[in-house]
Amino acid sequence: MKDHYLSELIDNYDALKYSLLEAQTFSQEHYGFPPIYYKIMETDAKRVGAFQKAFAKYDFTDKVVCEAGVGTLALTQHYLPYVKKAYLIENNPELRDFIEDFIKKGGWQDKVEVIYGDAITLELPEQVDYIVGELMSIYCANEYQVQIFRHLRKFLKPDGKLLPERIVNVVQLVYADFEKGHKHYPINFTRHLPEQLSTQSIVNTIDLYKVSDVDIEVSLIIHPVMTGMCNSIYMHSLVQVAEDCNFTGTDSLMPPTVCKLEEPVELKQGSPVTLNCKFSYGTSLDESMFWVG
Numbered sequence: 001m002k003d004h005y006l007s008e009l010i011d012n013y014d015a016l017k018y019s020l021l022e023a024q025t026f027s028q029e030h031y032g033f034p035p036i037y038y039k040i041m042e043t044d045a046k047r048v049g050a051f052q053k054a055f056a057k058y059d060f061t062d063k064v065v066c067e068a069g070v071g072t073l074a075l076t077q078h079y080l081p082y083v084k085k086a087y088l089i090e091n092n093p094e095l096r097d098f099i100e101d102f103i104k105k106g107g108w109q110d111k112v113e114v115i116y117g118d119a120i121t122l123e124l125p126e127q128v129d130y131i132v133g134e135l136m137s138i139y140c141a142n143e144y145q146v147q148i149f150r151h152l153r154k155f156l157k158p159d160g161k162l163l164p165e166r167i168v169n170v171v172q173l174v175y176a177d178f179e180k181g182h183k184h185y186p187i188n189f190t191r192h193l194p195e196q197l198s199t200q201s202i203v204n205t206i207d208l209y210k211v212s213d214v215d216i217e218v219s220l221i222i223h224p225v226m227t228g229m230c231n232s233i234y235m236h237s238l239v240q241v242a243e244d245c246n247f248t249g250t251d252s253l254m255p256p257t258v259c260k261l262e263e264p265v266e267l268k269q270g271s272p273v274t275l276n277c278k279f280s281y282g283t284s285l286d287e288s289m290f291w292v293g
């Protein structure tokens with residue numbers, strides 16, 4: 001039986017090259033993500049586990065929590081039984097029945113306030129102990145993690161905590177194959193990994209307690225360790241949900257992603273080059289610019 005699945009997968013590797021990108025692309029038709037993406041997120045024990053580890057590290061008992069973008073409550077259900085009060089925010093109206101049913105089944109109606117609205121602008125009626133929010137995308141380029149936490153942290157008690165709290169964006173210079181019409185894609189299978197020409201370098205670190213600028217312009221020196229044609233960057237985001245509760249990307253969240261350079265460039269082992277990066281949080285990688293020179 002397992003051989004059958006593997007054989008089907010092997011036959012479809014190339015057809016599935018961009019399927020993760022499609023599943024994770026915001027769609028007007030669904031007021032957000034398509035149902036398949038919620039399934040990918042719910043079933044990813046690595047992603048959920050990093051948050052569970054952080055919930056266990058802190059004590060959520062009798063605390064007041066706000067979670068932005070609760071989706072199908074994949075994270076929420078792990079702390080909700082213990083808290084005193086939870087403000088749960090979601091702006092996808094298609095999830096309304098699911099969320100309400102789930103809360104009723106758990107018997108949590110009295111301590112939960114579900115707010116259907118935009119977490120970037122809405123106001124909370126009180127200060128909270130924890131703000132949880134998994135609205136991340138690679139480099140925070142597509143989703144509004146930065147804007148949402150920058151707004152909601154006004155409602156955090158002085159000793160309160162953000163989950164996640166820190167994101168380190170790293171980059172490598174690479175060569176990748178792009179089909180026509182594609183500027184970037186997440187790596188779904190290792191056979192689509194790019195040819196790597198440098199080791200990893202840090203582009204920037206996002207401290208979610210302090211970040212204010214959403215437009216990033218960074219230049220960094222990179223030392224190629226291989227000689228070869230470079231046409232793209234390999235992006236990776238390392239997330240600290242809480243100290244020692246890390247998440248470094250899977251297919252469900254922040255999958256390592258390749259993105260085209262403005263122009264290809266020939267690299268020589270040992271000859272350093274400057275990589276320039278220009279992108280904005282909460283926009284789209286389609287609008288980002290990366291170039292060598």
Ligand SMILES: C[S@@+](CC[C@H](N)C(=O)[O-])C[C@H]1O[C@@H](n2cnc3c(N)ncnc32)[C@H](O)[C@@H]1O
Pocket residue numbers: 031032033041042068069070071072073074075089090091092117118119120133134135136144148
């Ligand atoms: C990446 S999913 C995570 C869902 C859930 N927290 C989980 O971890 O499984 C992000 C969720 O946030 C919601 N969302 C995105 N932007 C939002 C906003 N500005 N305000 C409220 N919800 C938002 C989306 O509809 C989606 O359900």
